[in-house]
Amino acid sequence: RGRPSVLGISAEANVLPSLAALQSRLGLSDAELTKVVLRTPSMLGYSVEANVLPSLAALQSRLGLDDAELKKVVLGLPAVLGYSIEANVLPKVAFFQRDLGLTDEEVRERVVSYPVMLGYSLEGRLRPRWELCQSMGLPPSMLFSYASKTPEAFEEVCTRARARER
Numbered sequence: 001r002g003r004p005s006v007l008g009i010s011a012e013a014n015v016l017p018s019l020a021a022l023q024s025r026l027g028l029s030d031a032e033l034t035k036v037v038l039r040t041p042s043m044l045g046y047s048v049e050a051n052v053l054p055s056l057a058a059l060q061s062r063l064g065l066d067d068a069e070l071k072k073v074v075l076g077l078p079a080v081l082g083y084s085i086e087a088n089v090l091p092k093v094a095f096f097q098r099d100l101g102l103t104d105e106e107v108r109e110r111v112v113s114y115p116v117m118l119g120y121s122l123e124g125r126l127r128p129r130w131e132l133c134q135s136m137g138l139p140p141s142m143l144f145s146y147a148s149k150t151p152e153a154f155e156e157v158c159t160r161a162r163a164r165e166r
Contacts, residue, residue: 015044018044018046018047018048018049018052019033019037019048021048021049021053022036022052022053022081025053025056026056026067026070026074027067027071028071028075032071032075035075035078036074036075036078037078039078039079040078040079040081040082042082043078043081043082046081046082052081052082055081055083055084055085056070056074056081058085059073059080059085059089062085062089062090062093063093063104063107063108063111064104064105065108065111065112069108069112072112072115073112073118074115076114076115076116077115077116077118077119079119080118080119083118089118091122092117092118092122092126093107093111095122095126095127095130096110099127099130100130100140100143101140102140110144113144114144114147117144120147125147126143129142129143129147129154130143132154132155132158133158136158136159136161136162137162137165138158138161138162138165142157142158142161146158
């Protein structure tokens with residue numbers, strides 16, 4: 001009977017061709033593909049041809065990423081494969097440019113270096129932290145360098161940075 005279905009999805013008809021298409025598009029090794037799937041198992045149910053590949057193309061085009069940079073973003077944040085570019089990614093890119101004053105090139109560099117930034121909530125995490133940095137006269141780099149800190153730890157880092165600047 002072949003391989004069993006995963007949650008009602010045929011491995012031969014859906015999953016394997018989708019994984020092969022994704023692996024080919026990003027130039028992923030078998031180990032890298034395994035990492036992506038293990039970190040984002042829900043991607044097994046994504047329509048790679050209809051949704052994932054067009055989203056990757058839009059992300060690559062908007063940020064001016066080369067293939068190696070796109071691969072680095074996906075390996076750093078596999079969940080990006082399921083993100084809506086219009087509803088999730090573009091508002092963050094606009095925030096980085098409009099509010100933080102970053103150029104297209106700077107946004108590209110930051111997203112490649114810190115792909116997880118695309119995974120954070122704009123209103124729940126990024127904007128409040130930027131407002132804190134602004135109120136303390138701190139640069140946008142604080143937002144990227146300490147993004148993974150808890151809210152309390154982020155505030156503490158900002159307070160120490162401000163004290164050093166005085």
